[in-house]
Every structure is written in C-alpha cells, then in structure tokens.
Amino acid sequence: MFAWTGGRWLTPATGTLAGVTRRTAIELARQAGQPVDEGRLTAGNLRMAAEVLATSTAGGIMPVTTVDGQPVGDGGPGPLTIELRDLYWASHSDPRYTTPVRYDEP
Numbered sequence: 832m833f834a835w836t837g838g839r840w841l842t843p844a845t846g847t848l849a850g851v852t853r854r855t856a857i858e859l860a861r862q863a864g865q866p867v868d869e870g871r872l873t874a875g876n877l878r879m880a881a882e883v884l885a886t887s888t889a890g891g892i893m894p895v896t897t898v899d900g901q902p903v904g905d906g907g908p909g910p911l912t913i914e915l916r917d918l919y920w921a922s923h924s925d926p927r928y929t930t931p932v933r934y935d936e937p
Contacts, residue, residue: 832872832895834880835911839866841876852886852919855928859918865911874899882909884916892916 833842833856840860847853860867877883883895883903892915894908903909908916922928 832877833867833884833886834872834876835882835909836876836880839868840911841868841870841872843872844869850886850888852888852891855919855922856884856886856892856915859915859922860911863914863918865915877903880904882912884912892919 832847833840835841840857842853842857857867857869877895877898878901880898881904883898885893885895887893892912894912894916896903896906896908
C-alpha cells in the first residue's frame, strides 16, 4: 500500500512483503520525481490521502479509489498513480527490466 500524503508517497517500512513489484514502484516513483518515504502508514493516512495505490505481482500498480467506503481524492485514479501505472507496464518492454525466456535453447 502507498498513500500520497504530505507531498510524498508513504509506504510501510515493516510488516509488508518487500516484493519485486513494490520495489519497482518505489524506484519508478523516485525516477519520476515523486518522493517516497518508507515509514509508518496508518489507516488515517489512507483515509486522508489524495491518492492511494496497491501493488501486486499480477496487478502491477493498482489505484485504490475508496477507503472505508469513502472516495480517495475525487474518487477516480489520481494522476500520480496513473503515471506510475503507465511507467510500470512500459517497463515490461524495457530490456533493463526483462529477461527473455528461450524455450528453444537447451
């Protein structure tokens, strides 16, 4: 989970899977000039955030548009989240982030 609050993305420093997709989201955000802090992310942070996103292997970077039944921001995916989601899926065709699987090699 990530919350855009206080002019930066806030994501938990502990108690979360330090997976590849999460790490990629952090790297892409920083490359895009979006600061990221790993610290204490509370339910209150999520409720008050302008944008919230979640990461997963299958879904990549996914906007969260409601928290506790209330809209996040204007209730739609925010511009920072959309930018990160687009960067994430574009990175799948970037040779720096991919390793082709060759089934014809022994």
